[in-house]
Amino acid sequence: MSIANDSVFSHIVHAPEDPILGVTVAYNKDQSPVKLNLGVGAYRTEEGKPLVLNVVRKAERLLVDDNSRVKEYLPITGLADFNKLSAKLIFGANSPAVSENRVVTVQCLSGTGSLKVGASFLGRHYHQKIIYIPLPTWGNHPKVFTIAGLSVKSYRYYNPSTRGLDFQGLLEDLGNAPNGSIVLLHACAHNPTGVDPTPHQWDQIRQLMRAKALLPFFDSAYQGFASGSLDADADAVRKFVADGGECLAAQSYAKNMGLYGERVGALSIVCKSADVAPRVESQLKLVIRPMYSSPPIHGASIVATILKNEEMYREWTVELKAMADRIIRMRQQLFYALKDKGTPGDWSHIVKQIGMFTFTGLNSKQVEFMAKEYHIYMTSDGRISMAGLSSKTVPHLTEAIHAAVSNVA
Ligand SMILES: Cc1ncc(COP(=O)(O)O)c(C=O)c1O
Incomplete structure (x- = not known):
């Protein structure tokens, strides 16, 4: 008897190619x-x-030559050193939020994985399920957030006639958002438009968002890549953290360390108080464990090696x-x-x-x-x-x- 043509998957239609x-x-x-x-x-x-950056090659050689290194599983939350250094990189060396133990950082699979873990966490534990994303935005954003059970809406961002920021539109749309909504913000070098708010505009966005208790979720895929300065490109994120309010930040080392295929990134959740942070971390573990159990060791070790050595940094x-x-x-x-x-x-x-x-x-x-x-x-x-x-x-x-x-x- 022929078993050709009776695949249990024969009803499946060919999915469209990812646009990018x-x-x-x-x-x-x-x-x-x-x-x-x-x-x-x-x-x-x-x-x-x-x-491949020279400093990355150098770090890899150090790792290979270090016979004390093993390939055991990392903890669910990833490499501890990497997490601490990643938080310092985005929030600043002297960030009070970090020193007051209000920040939870977990190693994730590059920027996309960090967004995904953050989205799933919010889908399960945050009271408001609406997330506002800029129009336009990176094509993967709506997919990641929808799959996590969030309801995706957009806010005006780009004005085609000026080829610049539609600042009035942005303020109006965020002003009309239901209180507590999540707002996805590109930390710098907005993709696809290359248009960022000015520091003054960031201040106004922050004030509006805090007044309406909108929860900022920063996507930081290009720190250092925009201006060439790691600090300048983290300025918007740091302003939001400095006011003592809460936020999420997804970091990627794909572009700024050229570690695309290594899939290295981190999700940080900044809490208002140090007693909430460990509870948040415990729930992040429950998100990650059934998703991929624990993250890979090599890329995070490269990043940690570079970030903790002054000369390599x-x-x-x-x-x-x-x-x-x-x-x-x-x-x-x-x-x-x-x-x-x-x-x-x-x-x-x-x-x-x-x-x-x-x-x-x-x-x-x-x-x-x-x-x-x-x-x-x-x-x-x-x-x-x-x-x-x-x-x-x-x-x-x-x-x-x-x-x-x-x-x-
Ligand atoms: C805005 C934005 N967010 C996140 C990412 C995620 O990249 P990756 O998962 O490779 O770190 C990208 C990559 O192009 C991006 O442009």
């Missing part, structure tokens, strides 16, 4: 020698190659700044190339926006045109990864943008 990762799938299929992938948010050198900050500076240079080169070519439109947002991405303002038809005619790939919302660009590829991208805006409405 799908860009790489299309790029990989393209045979052109001039093809360019500006879709994925991963750093590339001037030569277009992935980068300094080396890291130099390498991190070099990556941030190269991205800023790419912004300037692209902006001047478009200006020199007389490409129709105002392109000053390219130099005003910050972080890994430029939200070009190109529409989905123009994006399609650039892939077809110029073999340049980006997400359909016109977001390009500046980290994927080099001095050599700027002229090709300039040609393509010029042709797209001149020929495709």
